[in-house]
Amino acid sequence: MDRPKVTIPALREMKARGEKIVMHTAYNHWQAQMAELAGADTILVGDSAGMVEHGFTSTVPVTMEMMLLHCAAVVRGSRSPFIIGDMPFMSYEVSIQEAVRNAGRLVKEGGVDAVKLEGGTSRAQTIEAIVRAGIPVVGHVGLTPQSATQLGGFKVQGKDRERARQVLEDAMAVQEAGACMVVLECVPTPLAKVITERLSIPTVGIGAGPHCDGQVLVFHDVLGIFDAFKPKFVKRYMNCRDAMIQALREYTQEVRSAAFPGEEHGFSMDEDQLEGL
16 A cells, blocks of 8 residues: 655654654655655755766756756656755745746646755745745755855864854744755754754754754665765665676676577567568
8 A cells, every 4th residue: 555645744743753754865766766665754856966966076066957857757756755856056046036936847847845945044035935935945054065165165064152053043044934844964963953852843864963853865875876975974774886886797798708698588580480581
């Protein structure tokens, strides 16, 4: 029996019960199928696709067109998880009107249930406008990869009192603007705990410790496919990359040695029909 569609009220109820929310990332149809079969509550179609799927060194080059293709593929591959699409860099910064328009595209053309954008107090008005347009929004505070250069690189955010206060204020602003959930990235564990206790909306951590209402890791990191770098907060549950390379090597060797394809991999035809040629 199919699991019922996960909704915003269902996610809030999970927070209230203390039941952990599982968020997977996925970027195409088969990854979405696997995430759903593994029991994902939510799927994030992240702009991390730029790095793990397209080979960019950051998320900055990702475009709306790329995100629309990835979102639509993920939506086709899953039914019950709550699906969130990342708004890429410069799709919501220029103006509130453009932000609402692009969020609408992710919902209408990409088929997602909600959009995610980075920033706290500075993005509160944008979040409010998108929500007012009838589009659920997931916030993202702490380390915001799209603006990592301004933050001094990919560093933990909120380690001193002043910066911790700012991260807390950002999270509160996101909630007050109407967001249904917020991602906390690279935030000290004690600070993430305080934020999670203060907010009525669920928090999902990535490098933010165990006290968040849920957790997210990149699909490629969980399976050990991506090896360009490994953040401290990543746990690899298998080394899929090596296994995949080995399988491809065996295929390569069998083709070169004429061991593949074998008789069992081909199709026969009537000898009389062959003579007729």
